[in-house]
Structure formats: structure tokens, C-alpha cells
Amino acid sequence: MFSFPATILAGLLGLAFGSFLNVCLTRWPAGESVVKPRSHCRACERTLAWWENIPLVSWLALRGRCRTCGTAISIRYPMVELAVGALWATTVFQTIHHFQNAQAGLPYPIASFSALYLLQSATTIGAKMLLIWLLVGLAALDAERFWLPDIVTVPAILLGVAVSTFRGDSLFESPNPSAPILLRLLNLAFAILVAAGIILLIRWIYWLIRRREGIGLGDAKLMALLAAWLGLPGALLSFVMGVVLGALAGVAILGMPKLRHAKSPGLTRLPLGTFLCIGGIAATLWGPQILAGYLRWSGLSR
Numbered sequence: 001m002f003s004f005p006a007t008i009l010a011g012l013l014g015l016a017f018g019s020f021l022n023v024c025l026t027r028w029p030a031g032e033s034v035v036k037p038r039s040h041c042r043a044c045e046r047t048l049a050w051w052e053n054i055p056l057v058s059w060l061a062l063r064g065r066c067r068t069c070g071t072a073i074s075i076r077y078p079m080v081e082l083a084v085g086a087l088w089a090t091t092v093f094q095t096i097h098h099f100q101n102a103q104a105g106l107p108y109p110i111a112s113f114s115a116l117y118l119l120q121s122a123t124t125i126g127a128k129m130l131l132i133w134l135l136v137g138l139a140a141l142d143a144e145r146f147w148l149p150d151i152v153t154v155p156a157i158l159l160g161v162a163v164s165t166f167r168g169d170s171l172f173e174s175p176n177p178s179a180p181i182l183l184r185l186l187n188l189a190f191a192i193l194v195a196a197g198i199i200l201l202i203r204w205i206y207w208l209i210r211r212r213e214g215i216g217l218g219d220a221k222l223m224a225l226l227a228a229w230l231g232l233p234g235a236l237l238s239f240v241m242g243v244v245l246g247a248l249a250g251v252a253i254l255g256m257p258k259l260r261h262a263k264s265p266g267l268t269r270l271p272l273g274t275f276l277c278i279g280g281i282a283a284t285l286w287g288p289q290i291l292a293g294y295l296r297w298s299g300l301s302r
């Protein structure tokens, strides 16, 4: 019964963390501090009033323009805030329901005292929120700058290995505390090598045919990141969904000559990383359901 207030709280917290992510996305690539100075207009340098800093609401109230100089404020701001808010709310709602269903199936004394299960549920929620926050940030960074920085992806791979090892399995599966630690690490290492290997293989084939770089090494590290957090099934599902989404976006752009001739770098060259991140977020939240739905639809299982 506590799922409703917790979901709302997670959504509001997500809006705030989305807002902080925006500050990082704007200032960090420019080599500025993300703490000082206070929020200001990038064009006229005016420090923003408190009410111009409210996630989502302020952008809508200002209709996406600075109040003094009229410079457009990127649509990335409300999009990132809305994405983190809505995705965090979904994560908390899902995990609480899963937890309540699991508890309902247990006899009373065990249901009340499954502290380990509670700890694992809390770890799962926290880990999913952190992964989603990272993936929204990387998606925006790759869309704006075609950049998946090592300083973000490499530590995130190590963190994913730590979280998956602690849970006993990736976020794609239920926690499995009885799995031997060596087996957990071997599974993860295999998943990471295969996931990154797919990108390296495509990169190599592309180079053999075209003699130039097609896919960046950043995308290989992003696949390794997805494998560390979601295991091999999760990473492969993210990859398939990302490639399908990217192809659909490519076809949509080809169908709109106006967009194709616009001088926006994101339209002449598609950011694969952004689509992989979107696939990764969908796999984190709905992966097992998407796989089950696909198997039913294809007739492989009923």
C-alpha cells in the first residue's frame, strides 16, 4: 500500500537528479565546475531566480527561452528531467509490486523476517536507478557530442561487475545469493567479452569493406557496461532494440528531406550509443517481459 507515495517521491527525486544531470551535461564537457557558480543563462550570464530552476516546470513556463536575452534553452533540459523522473518512478513502482507479490507467496513468519530479501530489493532499486541515470546521461552526451567518455564508461563497467557479483546475478535476473562467487565473475567476464566483441567484430568488418572507422570504441565499452549490469541476455536485447530503433530513426530521416538537409550533425550521422542506451533502459525495466512477449509472438514458446 506504500507503493503510491513511494512512486511519487521517486518521480520527484528523479526530476531533481535529472536537473543535476543537465548541469553536468552542460558544464562538464566545457571543463567547468558542476558546483559553482550558481545556475545562469549560458548566453547573457544572468544568475537564474529560484523559480527558473524548477525541473520541467520552469522550461515550460519560460517556453524554452531565457527571460532576459530570449536565447533558446535546449529541449534536452526538460527531456532529461522528464526521462529520469518517469523512469525512476517506474523502477520503484515495479520493484515494490514485485516485492509485495513475492512476500504474498511466503508463509507469515518468513515473510516478516526476510531481511536479506529486503536488502536485495533495496540494492536492486538503487542499482537500477543509478544505471538508468547513467544511461540517460550517456544517451544525451552521445546525441549532442558523439561522445561516450571512458572516464564514465570504464568506472561504470567496474561498478556493474561489483553490483552483479553482490546480487549473485545481473539486474536482468532475480537475485541469486547462493551462486558461487567464482562462477558469478566468470559469467560476467564472458558476458562482457561477448558483448564488446560484437561491436569490435562489426567495426572490423566495416573497416575491411570501407577502410574507415564506422563504429567507435566508445560503443564497445557501452556494450561492456550493459553486459556488466544486465548480463549477456540483457546486453544482447539492448543491442537488438538499439539497432532496430536506430534503423527506424534512419528511415524516418530519409523520408523527411527537410530534416535531411538541416545542418544538424545528429541527423547526418546517427549516434548508435544513444539508441543502445535507450535499448538498455528498456531492457532494465521490461527486459524479461519483452523477451517472453517476443518468444510467444514468434511461436517459440506458448
Ligand SMILES: [Zn+2]
Pocket (backbone or CB within 6 Å): 041, 042, 043, 044, 045, 046, 066, 067, 068, 069, 070, 071
Ligand atoms: Zn539569457
